[in-house]
Amino acid sequence: MTSQYRVNYHLRAHKRDHLVEFIKGMLLTPFVLHAQPQPQQTPALLLDEQHAQEANAQRYAEIFASIEELIDEHRALQVDGIAGYSRLAKLVPSIGTFFTPLPLRQAFGRVNLREHISARKHVPPSFNDIRRILNIAQVMAIAPQLKMVTFDGDMTLYADGQNFEHDNALTDLLVSLLRRRIAVAIVTAAGYGDDAARYEMRLSGLLKGFARAGLRADEVARFFVLGGECNFLFGCSAAYRLEYLDDTQYPASLRSWTDAQVQQLLDVAEAELADCVARMSLDARILRKPRAVGLVPSAQLTREQLDECALSSQIALLKFQGSPKSQPCDVPIPFCAFNGGNDCWVDIGNKLIGVRILQQLLGTEPANTLHVGDQFLSTGNDISTRTACCTCWIINPQETHSLLSELEYVLAKNE
Numbered sequence: 001m002t003s004q005y006r007v008n009y010h011l012r013a014h015k016r017d018h019l020v021e022f023i024k025g026m027l028l029t030p031f032v033l034h035a036q037p038q039p040q041q042t043p044a045l046l047l048d049e050q051h052a053q054e055a056n057a058q059r060y061a062e063i064f065a066s067i068e069e070l071i072d073e074h075r076a077l078q079v080d081g082i083a084g085y086s087r088l089a090k091l092v093p094s095i096g097t098f099f100t101p102l103p104l105r106q107a108f109g110r111v112n113l114r115e116h117i118s119a120r121k122h123v124p125p126s127f128n129d130i131r132r133i134l135n136i137a138q139v140m141a142i143a144p145q146l147k148m149v150t151f152d153g154d155m156t157l158y159a160d161g162q163n164f165e166h167d168n169a170l171t172d173l174l175v176s177l178l179r180r181r182i183a184v185a186i187v188t189a190a191g192y193g194d195d196a197a198r199y200e201m202r203l204s205g206l207l208k209g210f211a212r213a214g215l216r217a218d219e220v221a222r223f224f225v226l227g228g229e230c231n232f233l234f235g236c237s238a239a240y241r242l243e244y245l246d247d248t249q250y251p252a253s254l255r256s257w258t259d260a261q262v263q264q265l266l267d268v269a270e271a272e273l274a275d276c277v278a279r280m281s282l283d284a285r286i287l288r289k290p291r292a293v294g295l296v297p298s299a300q301l302t303r304e305q306l307d308e309c310a311l312s313s314q315i316a317l318l319k320f321q322g323s324p325k326s327q328p329c330d331v332p333i334p335f336c337a338f339n340g341g342n343d344c345w346v347d348i349g350n351k352l353i354g355v356r357i358l359q360q361l362l363g364t365e366p367a368n369t370l371h372v373g374d375q376f377l378s379t380g381n382d383i384s385t386r387t388a389c390c391t392c393w394i395i396n397p398q399e400t401h402s403l404l405s406e407l408e409y410v411l412a413k414n415e
Contacts, residue, residue, distance in 0.1 A: 016377075017127075017131075017376065017377070018092050018093075018094045018095070019092050019094075019095060020127055020130050020131060020134075022091060022092045023067060023125075023130050024124075024125065024126070024127065024130060026063050026066075026067065027060060027063055027124065027125040027130075028124055028125075030056060030059040030060060030063070031056075031124040031125065032124075053118050053119045054118075056118040056119075057109075057112055057118035060108060060112070060117070060118055060125070061105050061108055061109060062105075064104040064105045064107075064108045064133070065104070065105040067104055068101070068102060068103065068104045068105060070086070070087055070088040070091075071088060071098055071101065071102055071104075072101060073086050073087060073088065074086040074087075074088045074089060074095065074098060075098050075101065078097060078098070083095075083097070096386050096387065097366075097386075097387070099366040099367040099389065099390050100138070100141040100142055100145075100367055100390055101141055102134070102137040102138060102141055103137050103140050103141060104133065104134070104137045106137070106140060107133045107134075107136040107137035107140060108133050110136055111129070111132055111133050111136055115129070115132075117129055128395075131393050132399075134392075134393070135392040135393065135394070135403055136406060138370070138390055138391070138392055139370075139392065139403065139406050139407050139410055140410055141390075142367070142368065142370055142390050143407060143410040143411050143414060144414050145367060145368045146182055146368055146370060146407075146411075147182060147183065147362070147364045147365075147368040147369065148182065148183040148184075148185065148358065148359070148362055148364045148368070148369045148370070149177060149182060149183070149184055149185075149369075149370045149371075149372065150184075150185045150186070150187045150226075150354075150355055150358065150369070150370070150371045150372070150385075150389075151184070151185070151186050151187070151371075151372050151373070151400070152186075152187065152188065152351075152371075152372065152373035152374060152375065152381075152382055153186055153188035153189075153190060153202070154188070154189075154190075154340070154341070155341065155374045155375075155395070155396060155397070156372060156373055156374050156394060156397065156400055157170060157186065157206075157397055157400065158397060159397065160341050160342060161342065163201065163202050163203070163204065163205065164202065164203045164204070164205045164206045165204075165205040166204070166205040166208055166209070167205070168205050168206065168209075168397075169401050170206075170397065170400060170401055170404065171205065171206060171209035171213075172209075172213075173401065173404040173405065173408060174206065174209075174404075175209065175210065175213045175215065176408060177404075178210075178215060178219045178220065178222055178223060179215070179219060180411060181219075181222070182222070183222040183223075183224070183358075183362050183364070184222065184223050184224075185223070185224040185225070185226060185358050186203070186224070186225045186226070187226045187229070187230075187351050187354045187355060187358070187371070187385075188225070188226070188227055188229075189227075189228070189229055189292075189336075189338070189340065189345060189347055189381055190202065190227050190228070191227050191228030191229075191231060191232065191289055191290075191291060191292050191347065192227060192232070193228075193232060193290065194232060194244040194246075196234055196241070196242040196243060196244050199225050199227060199234060199242055200241065200242050203225065203242075207236075207240045207241070207242075208240070210223070210236070210240045211240045215240075216238075217237075217238035220236040220237070220238065220240060221235065221236065221238075222362075223235070223236040224236070224358060224361075225242060226354045226357070226358065228291055228292060228347060228348075228349070229336055229347045229348075229349045229350050229351050229353070229354055229381065230254070230255065230349040230350065230351065230353040230354035230357060231255070231291050231347075231348065231349055232244070233245045233250060233357070250357065250360075250361045251357065251360040251361060252357065254353045254356055254357055254360075255349060255353065255357075257333045257348070261333055262290075262291060262333065262348050265317065265320070265321075265333055265335060265348065266288065266291075266292070266293050266346070266348070268316060268317055268320045269293045269313050269316070269317060269335075269337070269346040270286055270288060270293045271316075272312055272313050272316040272317075273286050273293065273294075273295045273309060273313060273344070273346070274286055275312070276295065276308065276309045276312055276313075277295065280305055280308065282295070282297065282301060282305060283297060283298045283299045284296060284297040284298060284301065285298065291347065291348040291349070292345055292346060292347045292348065293345070293346050294340075294343055294344060294345040294346070295309055295343060295344040295345075296343050297342070297343060300342075301342075303339065303341075306339040306340070306341075306342075306343070306344045306379075307339050307379050309339070309344040310337050310338050310339045310344050310379040311337075311378075311379060313337035313344070313346050314337045317335055317337065317346070321333070333348065334348075334349055334350050334352070334353060335347065335348055335349070335350065336349070336350040336351070336381045336384065337379075338375060338379055338380050338381040339375075339379040339380065340381075345381075347381070350381065350384045351371070351373075351381060351382060351384050351385045352384035352385055352387050352388050355369065355371060355385050355388040355389055356388050359388065359389070366388060366389045366390065367390070369388070369389035369390065370389060370390045370391070370392060371385040371388075371389050371390070371391045371392070372391070372392045372394060372400060372403065373385070373391070373392075373393070373394070374393070374394055374395055374396070376391065376393045
């Protein structure tokens with residue numbers, strides 16, 4: 001019963017990535033037709049099985065090569081503004097922009113060598129297999145031109161609700177990026193206003209790691225923290241302390257809304273979250289901040305309940321912004337309503353704006369910017385960055401470590 005429940009849950013539209021599902025479907029045919037279990041294990045059959053695994057790996061590789069071709073065609077049409085007519089767009093209508101090619105065949109070979117996907121007889125290539133192959137392909141493609149890496153915080157660099165501790169294995173990898181003159185930024189939903197001490201507390205282990213490594217002033221000057229999705233920017237001083245940068249110190253034109261408009265939107269979000277609490281009898285309180293409003297549970301809520309709150313808030317705000325009751329403005333105010341894992345928040349602005357602010361500040365482009373996060377579904381707050389830069393989808397800090405280790409390997413190889 002538990003297994004069936006999990007499968008059915010992931011069939012929900014808001015829990016699916018259409019490109020990954022398309023690739024899964026493509027890989028299912030060779031798995032079903034060729035990955036048949038052997039009735040017994042004799043030396044002759046073991047040899048045949050080895051040949052079968054090699055043949056299956058070749059079939060998977062050919063499929064990934066074909067998907068590469070589809071992506072290359074889609075990218076070529078992007079230049080002319082007619083990517084919607086590509087074969088890939090017809091097969092995956094929700095497909096977005098690719099800022100780099102993706103060497104999927106090569107990435108599959110590297111992942112298969114480590115995880116032996118083609119040797120499996122009973123479990124076909126999964127969502128997570130394909131997600132990791134896409135990540136490796138993106139790292140391979142972007143490494144030679146990489147200028148900035150942005151990271152989500154919770155469940156990307158440290159455990160949910162925890163801090164970046166002094167023994168975090170990611171410290172050395174982040175230090176290595178800064179020493180290679182690659183900018184590093186943490187773009188997080190955590191919103192503490194201009195209170196640098198609060199962010200320093202969350203990141204104390206990393207800042208102490210910078211000090212232990214003896215990073216120079218010009219190296220730590222490439223480290224930034226952007227809180228509240230896109231609202232509160234901090235740089236790092238030579239003393240390894242965070243310093244708040246007000247709007248006059250960087251391009252903030254992407255945030256053109258007024259406080260009155262912000263509060264009006266937050267009123268709508270707060271009312272919708274309160275309705276969710278009443279409708280589902282949730283043991284939770286509503287917390288209002290200057291540029292966010294959240295539902296904070298007193299007892300553990302299910303992810304379905306948190307998804308319901310996020311989706312209800314999204315729909316209510318979109319309806320409101322299309323109504324005559326909202327204060328007139330040139331464009332609707334961007335917002336992010338997301339399931340935070342243990343809570344649900346509605347933030348003014350989003351990480352798309354956050355990444356673009358950093359790109360303007362540092363002079364980087366989408367093709368040399370990489371965002372790493374764990375929430376790329378429709379109820380997450382990393383998905384918007386796909387419009388601004390290349391992305392890698394991880395699920396925990398351990399995967400971030402593996403990804404950055406792969407990036408370090410590719411960077412060193414290209415030197």
